[in-house]
Amino acid sequence: MNAKNRISTVTVSAPATIANLVCGFDILGMALEEPRDFLQVSITDSLGIQITNQDDFDLPTDPVQNVAGVALQAMLNAYPHPAGFNLVSHKQIKPGSGLGSSAASAAGAVVAANILLDQYFSSEQLVQFAMAGEELASGVRHADNVAPCVYGGITLIRSLLPPDIIPLSVPELFVTVIHPQIEIKTSDARQILRKNVLLKDAIIQWGNIAGLVTGFLKNDHALISRSMTDIIIEPVRSILIPGFKEIKTSSIEAGALGGGIAGSGPSIFMLSADKKAAIDVQNSMKDIYHRLGIDYNVYVTTISQHGVRIENESVYPI
Amino acid sequence: MNAKNRISTVTVSAPATIANLVCGFDILGMALEEPRDFLQVSITDSLGIQITNQDDFDLPTDPVQNVAGVALQAMLNAYPHPAGFNLVSHKQIKPGSGLGSSAASAAGAVVAANILLDQYFSSEQLVQFAMAGEELASGVRHADNVAPCVYGGITLIRSLLPPDIIPLSVPELFVTVIHPQIEIKTSDARQILRKNVLLKDAIIQWGNIAGLVTGFLKNDHALISRSMTDIIIEPVRSILIPGFKEIKTSSIEAGALGGGIAGSGPSIFMLSADKKAAIDVQNSMKDIYHRLGIDYNVYVTTISQHGVRIENESVYPI
Numbered sequence: 001m002n003a004k005n006r007i008s009t010v011t012v013s014a015p016a017t018i019a020n021l022v023c024g025f026d027i028l029g030m031a032l033e034e035p036r037d038f039l040q041v042s043i044t045d046s047l048g049i050q051i052t053n054q055d056d057f058d059l060p061t062d063p064v065q066n067v068a069g070v071a072l073q074a075m076l077n078a079y080p081h082p083a084g085f086n087l088v089s090h091k092q093i094k095p096g097s098g099l100g101s102s103a104a105s106a107a108g109a110v111v112a113a114n115i116l117l118d119q120y121f122s123s124e125q126l127v128q129f130a131m132a133g134e135e136l137a138s139g140v141r142h143a144d145n146v147a148p149c150v151y152g153g154i155t156l157i158r159s160l161l162p163p164d165i166i167p168l169s170v171p172e173l174f175v176t177v178i179h180p181q182i183e184i185k186t187s188d189a190r191q192i193l194r195k196n197v198l199l200k201d202a203i204i205q206w207g208n209i210a211g212l213v214t215g216f217l218k219n220d221h222a223l224i225s226r227s228m229t230d231i232i233i234e235p236v237r238s239i240l241i242p243g244f245k246e247i248k249t250s251s252i253e254a255g256a257l258g259g260g261i262a263g264s265g266p267s268i269f270m271l272s273a274d275k276k277a278a279i280d281v282q283n284s285m286k287d288i289y290h291r292l293g294i295d296y297n298v299y300v301t302t303i304s305q306h307g308v309r310i311e312n313e314s315v316y317p318i
Numbered sequence: 319m320n321a322k323n324r325i326s327t328v329t330v331s332a333p334a335t336i337a338n339l340v341c342g343f344d345i346l347g348m349a350l351e352e353p354r355d356f357l358q359v360s361i362t363d364s365l366g367i368q369i370t371n372q373d374d375f376d377l378p379t380d381p382v383q384n385v386a387g388v389a390l391q392a393m394l395n396a397y398p399h400p401a402g403f404n405l406v407s408h409k410q411i412k413p414g415s416g417l418g419s420s421a422a423s424a425a426g427a428v429v430a431a432n433i434l435l436d437q438y439f440s441s442e443q444l445v446q447f448a449m450a451g452e453e454l455a456s457g458v459r460h461a462d463n464v465a466p467c468v469y470g471g472i473t474l475i476r477s478l479l480p481p482d483i484i485p486l487s488v489p490e491l492f493v494t495v496i497h498p499q500i501e502i503k504t505s506d507a508r509q510i511l512r513k514n515v516l517l518k519d520a521i522i523q524w525g526n527i528a529g530l531v532t533g534f535l536k537n538d539h540a541l542i543s544r545s546m547t548d549i550i551i552e553p554v555r556s557i558l559i560p561g562f563k564e565i566k567t568s569s570i571e572a573g574a575l576g577g578g579i580a581g582s583g584p585s586i587f588m589l590s591a592d593k594k595a596a597i598d599v600q601n602s603m604k605d606i607y608h609r610l611g612i613d614y615n616v617y618v619t620t621i622s623q624h625g626v627r628i629e630n631e632s633v634y635p636i
Contacts, residue, residue, distance in 0.1 A: 027525045158529035159522070164544060166532055195517055199550075202520040204477070206527045207345045211476035213528045214484055217535045226482060232517075 014108025017100035019144035029148035041112035067133035068109035103145030106133030152307035174278035189264030228258030332426025335418035337462035359430035385451035386427035421463030424451030470625035492596035507582030546576030
């Protein structure tokens, strides 16, 4: 881009993300290649934020009620010059799926807006702004979806206060995700968790977390598989998801390395070492939900390297 | 070695080890280059185990009361042929220091004996046998000292049941260890821990564990430093160690990356990126214990790559 030109409109796609990755409750997240939301953001001469939704999800267009609006406003509050944005949102990630729909809106919007501000903010700051949107969506300021959405791959949120986000790696794994068409609110899924855990259970959990992170960094599939065990959150939350145990067992029989609840559910994800296994897993999942009479969406995809991706830039001379 | 020869006596040295590494309670351990115990093991024609101590620690020589004896007996129980061992122990790692003295005895003995049995057992099995000795010493079957003692470097014990030991890495770090001459029993240090932890604290802890493991694997000193935080065990156990907080603060001011209680204490260890910092840390530790009037031993050393090391083999034709 010539220095005299300024990008006035950019279209990005923001991927679905899976938080927790079984044992890494609130600290691990992973970006998927598909599905993706598409967001077109323009910088405007007028102040403030305008939002238009070009989808069927009936989400609020009032910026203070909209996760992308809240994230963009947090960004504008930190920007030292007056500015405004126009956002057109084409959502494809269903809200309430457990696949980071609100994170995709929030992270997609701020990454796109940052391009229009000549990358004024760092990725870490973008995660902060997007977290303001997450807070609106779930009542909790968490980063395990927005961080992988901004950074891509698998991210570790070592700490939230102060934020410390560590991109881990992008293992060449296949991901099967099934989204049963039932509703679980993130806030409900969080409320049913106990506030205390036994120290001896916490020790088992942190052994598995350390194992999973090591497995990702060393690309050790067997270690990833052995480490994807959650004795604290999954036993409680999985009760809300019909057929969960059966799907997990049959997926592993079909060749999955392991998996569990996507975020707070109800989607279930499984990692596989190759595409054939991922498709076999998909078929075994479908069979179970057909039998249980539950509608679903299902995806076979990979881990996204880049998170939010630029799809199109419109450049005008200024 | 010629196939017709059989090693009848071997001398090994077994290193001091540091369990937990601050946030990795019960799952992480690290082998030090120094100090080391020396153990001479001979295979005997008679059954059973004879133990001689060539040091001043007055440890039991009855094999069922001796950690090395119990470990060797566990090994003999799993060996399909009749055999016996003669052990001469020259301990240099003070019992009760928090530096894995019992683990060095147990692991050193079984690694040496396994050489005499033509490496009949795997490293994982040796850890199991040595854990029987640890159980005698502390009442708990734990592997966070014996695993790094057998494997060297830094090891992750992902799981104890079934055992799953993952050698992580051997970062080129310097270690300063100070051992105040006070006594804390591992069993006491374990008893004062609360049986429950808050989920929100457990989440902070597993973020740090994941960060520490990532720091070791990526050789990221800043990340290692940020992750060496323990909000669950250290605040409770450090009360038993005089001057702990002051030593930690002054060590970090002197250039340490971080550190904390070695195992269940009372020794305190600090990691540093270079030898100068490790010596500065040592001097600041000495100053504090001089002022408090507490006797101590202090070491500046490195992380041991190999754990138990063969010092000498005696080969006789058979």
